[in-house]
Amino acid sequence: MWIADRWKDYEVLDTSAGEKLERWGSYILVRPDPQVIWDTPRKAPEWKKKNAHYHRSSKGGGQWEFFDLPQQWEISYGSLRFYLKPFHFKHTGLFPEQAVNWDWAREQISQAGRRIKVLNLFAYTGGATLACAGAGASVAHVDASKGMVTWAKENAAASGLADAPIRYLVDDCVKFVEREIRRGNCYDAVIMDPPSYGRGPKGEVWKIEEKIFPLIRLCVKLLSENPLFFLINSYTTGLQPAVLSYMMNWELTRRFGGHVEADEIGLPVRNGLVLPCGASGRWQPEER
Numbered sequence: 001m002w003i004a005d006r007w008k009d010y011e012v013l014d015t016s017a018g019e020k021l022e023r024w025g026s027y028i029l030v031r032p033d034p035q036v037i038w039d040t041p042r043k044a045p046e047w048k049k050k051n052a053h054y055h056r057s058s059k060g061g062g063q064w065e066f067f068d069l070p071q072q073w074e075i076s077y078g079s080l081r082f083y084l085k086p087f088h089f090k091h092t093g094l095f096p097e098q099a100v101n102w103d104w105a106r107e108q109i110s111q112a113g114r115r116i117k118v119l120n121l122f123a124y125t126g127g128a129t130l131a132c133a134g135a136g137a138s139v140a141h142v143d144a145s146k147g148m149v150t151w152a153k154e155n156a157a158a159s160g161l162a163d164a165p166i167r168y169l170v171d172d173c174v175k176f177v178e179r180e181i182r183r184g185n186c187y188d189a190v191i192m193d194p195p196s197y198g199r200g201p202k203g204e205v206w207k208i209e210e211k212i213f214p215l216i217r218l219c220v221k222l223l224s225e226n227p228l229f230f231l232i233n234s235y236t237t238g239l240q241p242a243v244l245s246y247m248m249n250w251e252l253t254r255r256f257g258g259h260v261e262a263d264e265i266g267l268p269v270r271n272g273l274v275l276p277c278g279a280s281g282r283w284q285p286e287e288r
Helices: 045-049 096-110 127-134 146-158 173-183 208-220 241-256
Strands: 010-016 019-024 027-032 052-056 062-066 073-077 080-084 117-121 138-143 166-170 189-192 197-199 205-207 229-234 259-268 274-284
Touching: 010 045, 019 045, 027 045, 073 096, 080 127, 080 146, 096 127, 096 189, 096 229, 096 259, 096 274, 117 127, 117 173, 117 208, 127 138, 127 146, 127 189, 138 146, 138 173, 146 166, 173 208, 189 208, 205 208, 208 229, 208 241, 229 241, 241 259, 241 274
Parallel strands: 027 052, 117 138, 117 189, 138 166, 189 229
Antiparallel strands: 010 019, 019 027, 052 062, 073 080, 197 205, 229 274, 259 274
């Protein structure tokens, strides 16, 4: 498992009965987590010091209960800074487990010895975008939500990357890739973190089981002659590491050589547990 264990401003303090207790900077949140199927004693004192609690509804969705939480606050990861705020369906605007992929991508770019052009699809609030830009890459940041793209720009400014070579695009990811192919554009690296289900800016329906493999195939057409990496993350139960590995080997390794690694990603818990948080697949060429 790849573990995001370099955080200072974020920590999973405890887990029990479908919920996780987290520290986000100075604030304590309780949020549901489907992986936490155990019901163990809640010994951490922070359970009684929570600033907000997201309660899931038996009818779907849920709502926040606030005790003492600002509308917005900041945390940092190394040189990167992120604005956080509680919004629909338990989210805060950041998936901290992705830091393990940010670090990996940043390392590939830093060691490349050349200028790298990255395509980040379903780019959300910009964690991977900022990690890549901070390592010296130029990035095309694509997301269907105008609000998320605006949030990503704010995170970039907070991280001192307002003037970094980042193109922010509010667009349907599949249609954007198709247009880039027609334009003859190419990228040295592709990152994608597709949702299980979603809609584009014009109501386009996205179902990951139907769309992910065709999208990988399209994105391969955008890769340069000397690609650096291809990274896919998934929170969908059916897309286990072996599934990601097979799809990426079929489309990438057969054409470019190199190799694929795929594994679960996770977050360390203060009691020594590692909480699983999805799966990632990484393709990279053989060392030259």
